Amino acid sequence: MSVPHAKILPKAYDAHGAKRALELARETLQIETDALTALKNRISDDPDDAFAQAVGLLLNCGGRVVVSGIGKSGHIARKIAATLASTGTPALFVHPAEAAHGDLGMVTEDDAFVAISYSGESTELLAIVPIIKRMGAKLIAMTGNDESSLAKLANVHLSIHVDKEACPLNLAPTASTTATLALGDALAVALLDARGFQEEDFARSHPGGALGRRLLTHVRDVMRSGDAIPAVTADVPLSEALFEITRKGMAMTAVVDDAYRAIGIFTDGDLRRLIENAQDFTKLKIADIMHANPRTVGPDQLAVEAVELMEHYRINQLLVADAGGKLVGALHIHDLTRAKVI
Template sequence: MTDTSSHYLDWARDVLDTEAAALREIAAGLDGNFACAAAALLQCRGRVVVTGMGKSGHVGRKIAATMASTGTPAFFVHPAEAAHGDLGMIVDGDAVLALSNSGESDEILALVPALKRKQTTLVCITSNPKSSMAKHADIHITASVSKEACPLGLAPTSSTTAVLALGDALAVVLLKARSFTPEDFALSHPAGSLGRRLLLTVADIMHTGDGLPAVTEGTLLKTAIVRMSEKGLGMLAVTDGSGRLKGVFTDGDLRRLFQQRDNFAGLAVEDIMHPNPKTITADKLATEALKQMQQNQINGLLVTDSDGLLQGALNMHDLLAARIV
């Protein structure tokens, strides 16, 4: 490592240390106003509308996104655009979370009279409890830091980190107060990996109908092997005449059978199947199917209803294709 690289690391650590100290400072300074703000946002009959200019606006967008994904309906409105028509997005019963380091943002202050007429709850986060925004706020949270990480003391660094962390704190407090669950989170993230893991059921990915590898008792082994090969799931369900599952035959069983004997004449599938195979019901989550396969060290499961009637089949490849694994 060069001397220059060493300086880079030292400078970076100074920034992180400064911002970490700022967060500890903010945590120590939390008071009843934060609790009042959380309660007001929780009781809000409408949405939480976040607004802020410049860097505060960028932070506000992230806070709104975090709240929206954790059970608190929220969105961001740019204060300058709000003054030119977007204020119509805000309605009676909404709560407005306004961010400004100085607390003197002209664009936000210009909205205050209209917000008051709309009967919204105005929560402001600024560094100055005596600022104009703090005076107009229904609830004010002070986010004052002793030192910016910028050595010039100009670029918002520690201050924006502090406000972002306060936004996260509000979102998580509201999440806990709402008893928000992983399943609720998945409903807001259906396209993400978490959504797939929490929402996808066995019924969504199992093979049914013509894709189901199954034969009835009495089927000759040769015919059963052909059927298993055609379906490509590495297993074959064996049922009685009414469709009730009686056993399973896998490609692993076939390999072991070839090792044990040379003559298969007259063998029926029930002669070599495993009775009482591992099964799962169609309403179970796909993650439960994965867990069962891993616990039993198997690569496939048959799906039955409460009466033992065969409904479907799935294997590890299906879980991989669905990106459950």
């Protein structure tokens, strides 16, 4: 007969309990702050510092960075691998237990292997590290014990030692996992800088994010083209131009010459100002009231550049013209909003 797990009943959560929770919150954050401060102080200005050696090893490896760990260290290892990969350093996570049953085939002699274990005695890692070393891959160990088996096997050892965990029982990995994650971030940032990684590179790794949309979306991707472009010739009466504005729904129309070059623009704002002057509209040609030499943007420019033009000139519409001045598209501020460029 199976024995049920003992149920842990919570203490009564009253004002005293709330006060205790707040004390623990402050204490936890202070312990983890102290752990990070100690970690920072262990990194010296010496070019031969272990951290500098680790960066050089990762930077110069001909393959990928393989990050591995088990338990809580495994969760941190996954995050470090993801951060490296998104900041210009090809990286992946391999579970050490799965590696012992076939996934070790993902690792090549050109790779750098980052093994994470606070004790430095993880049996799952120690089972595969000798094989990794024999195949020629470089090993970086992140442990809390300089004398551990894993530390001694490593080409470079990075200490993630903490004086105590934030857990009141000093058992659950808390300060140590925070220190490990922070050290992984430090490696990623140092590598990012050494590689000359820029915003555009980050955008290519994050095409679905806001930065990716801003840096990878071009005007041609969001502009209205073909029959959707509101356009009239310079000789048409104002009434016909107004029909075009209504049909195309952009609150403006472009004015083009016989070669379909943009020579002017007329907007709903121009119409409101015209009404205030109470003119006889029946005799007006669009050429008489249009804004000549309209501002344009190229189809291959970034959409964010179109946004900057609109904001600078306080306009809501922009014509798109090719290198020869031919009208090829039109943009409304709403198009850019829908594309999440803004």
